[in-house]
Amino acid sequence: MATSPSRPSPAGKRAAPSLAQARRRGIETCGRIAAFWGFTRTMGRIFGLLYLSPQPLPRPEIQRRLAISVGSASMTLKALLRWGVVHRVRVPGKRADHYAAETDFWKMISRVLDERERQEIAAAVSTVEAAKRDVAAVRDAAVGDADDAAFVSQRLDRLHDVCLLGQTMLDMLLGQLKLDVARFRDVLGPR
Numbered sequence: 001m002a003t004s005p006s007r008p009s010p011a012g013k014r015a016a017p018s019l020a021q022a023r024r025r026g027i028e029t030c031g032r033i034a035a036f037w038g039f040t041r042t043m044g045r046i047f048g049l050l051y052l053s054p055q056p057l058p059r060p061e062i063q064r065r066l067a068i069s070v071g072s073a074s075m076t077l078k079a080l081l082r083w084g085v086v087h088r089v090r091v092p093g094k095r096a097d098h099y100a101a102e103t104d105f106w107k108m109i110s111r112v113l114d115e116r117e118r119q120e121i122a123a124a125v126s127t128v129e130a131a132k133r134d135v136a137a138v139r140d141a142a143v144g145d146a147d148d149a150a151f152v153s154q155r156l157d158r159l160h161d162v163c164l165l166g167q168t169m170l171d172m173l174l175g176q177l178k179l180d181v182a183r184f185r186d187v188l189g190p191r
Contacts, residue, residue: 023052027066037112042068042076047085047101056089056098084111110174117170125163132156 027048034044045066050057057065063073077099080086085108089098102108135153138144 023049026052040076042066042072043080043085046073046076046080050086050099050101051103053101056091056100058094058096058098060096062099083115084108113170114174118167121163121166121170125160125167128156128160128163132160 027045030048030051031041031044034047035041046062049062049065059070059073059077062068062077063070066073068076077086080099081088085102086099087102089100091098132153135149135156139146139149139153
């Protein structure tokens with residue numbers, strides 16, 4: 001029967017907590033969070049390893065500790081550098097590049113939101129606007145059921161408002177706008 005780290009062992013001594021186990025759990029947590037947000041698990045694991053490392057690490061050490069290939073490590077580090085989640089660091093006396101995690105979480109989150117989420121919202125706005133033009137063309141040509149076209153047009157107008165509200169919320173979150181609660185109620189309330 002194994003003893004819990006918080007309970008005394010039969011000899012009356014507490015089992016020593018494992019720092020390596022704590023790091024592994026932290027690294028795996030970062031991997032799961034990254035996967036949840038649509039990034040690769042490896043991106044999260046590399047970030048977690050670097051975040052929990054007191055010193056910058058070279059790529060071969062990252063590979064060894066995470067049991068990943070050279071290609072996976074290289075490609076993932078390039079992506080993490082591009083996102084600003086890790087930084088290339090020169091270590092005096094070492095030829096190889098070393099990597100360290102960004103520790104300002106707001107800086108990381110806001111950059112991802114600004115680059116990735118803003119693109120998704122802009123694409124959604126553009127697509128809904130194209131759909132609205134399609135409905136307008138159908139209505140102008142008097143083709144099909146006018147009531148159905150009016151229904152679709154009304155729903156697309158609301159979807160468009162929600163997409164624009166998403167842009168507004170992102171701007172507010174990133175500190176570019178002030179909160180207008182009435183606008184949320186108008187767009188999200190029942191119609």
